[in-house]
Amino acid sequence: MVLKKIAIYGKGGIGKSTTVSNMAAAFDGLTFVIGCDPKADTTRTLVGERIPTILDTMRENRNCSLEDIEFDGYNNTHCVESGGPEPGVGCAGRGVIVAMQLLDKLGAFDDDPDVVMYDVLGDVVCGGFSVPLRDEYADEVYIVTSGEYMSLYAANNIAKGIEKLNGKLGGVICNCRNVDREVEIVTEFAQRISSRVIGVVPRSDLVQKSEYQAKTVIESFPESQQADIYRKLICDIMENDDISTPKPMGVEEFEDFFFSYV
Template identity: 45%
Template sequence: MAKKTKQIAIYGKGGIGKSTTTSNISAALAEAGYKVMQFGCDPKADSTNTLRGGDYIPTVLDLLHANSSVDAHDAIFKGFGGIYCVEAGGPQPGVGCAGRGIISAVQLLKQQDIFEELDLDFVIFDVLGDVVCGGFAVPVREGIAEHVFTISSSDFMAIYAANNLFRGIQTYSNKGGALLGGVIANSINTDFHHEIIDDFVGRTATQVVEYVPRSVTVTQAELSGRTTIEAAPKSEQASIYRRLATRIAEHTQSKVPTPLGQQELREWSASWADRLIEAENQRERAIQVA
């Protein structure tokens, strides 16, 4: 009997560090001996760059546009640690649906039984999470991914995008959709970053999987076209990514979150703004007294 491939979707708003985090998770899993495929679902087709020395690869949509029939193997490229890299791609700007590449790519690989043929342990879908609709919702809506994780900082727009994802998961949960594994808290460098994220996950009945600090080590690695796992394997940041990868690998129980309503989210955000202003005022008064 063939082993069961664990399929995971990682969502997050653009610029939140989603592809950076996903690629380091993939690299850590490959380093641990697992067979991994990273499936980029962003129209920019840059999810797998740091797994391949900064190189771009042809996308599934590129191949489908150029050929009447496509062998799925032509869309799969090897990266660091033997990771299989696939980019769904997207349409030309202003033309077509950005989610179409995801739909086409998933269909192509499934029709040709690629996951089974490669005997994969993990398929990790790296999905743009600003808008959870159309093709971007496929890993959740169709239950392709077993577990969904979202990457969020303590910034309002990142939390807003995470809350929207929670609403999508809740909508599809009664129709066989994927469930939420938790939040990967990114760029967490201060106590109030921790407190905001902890409060949000508490109110939405989910959990933080790992706190990932902002680090110049990550920037240095990316500028060289590599993951932190490859470029700085002995760094503290690499250790954090390995711990995160282990937690995702061992994760088994996902659930339906309880997203905040739009007005509730705005009121929650405003209350945190007031708290931070008061904290800053207290700090300034303490300085004046001293």
């Protein structure tokens, strides 16, 4: 029985993939990691290299098997990447829909992982990116954001999508960019949308150093404080039962909130 099925949403480039891969690497159990971002970079640091995406594999072999698309990663992780179309061609979210349908067909969830994690792009308004919630693949959502304007703006829009789908928000992860009063800003934002900050991840050059090696911080620098932060984050998420439908801000309320800190 799957203990948790969680989807991590956030603005492109905010650190979703880094957060997901390090949480997966830190978790002591069978973890199924599903990259739903067209960049297909979620699982690189778990497997040690980029893996073939589901869409690319299906283009070459319409009758592909689970072994063709699922790869073993660090610390008992199973990894897949949905992939997307060539830039400027087709709908990126369509890849998520096709991928989930194929994973279901091939029985990818039959191994009963302890936790399933989805890394989902959150600043593209497209039906495909709502699949983990709309089709009940994920039970709860966590939003990754910094204290920057566009990151928070995207986070508020994600909250609107979660509310519309009657999804459950487990909390906000503050992935720091060293903005003035950053944790304070993100904490108030979370409160404004009827949620809370479940973890604060400080900016660290260990992230970039480990990614140069195609590894997670957990694998490259296991004794570091940064590694401990990811361990605590996944532990707090696994123990979290405080989930609820968010109450996103309207545009004017969001503007008033953010610019009160400027």
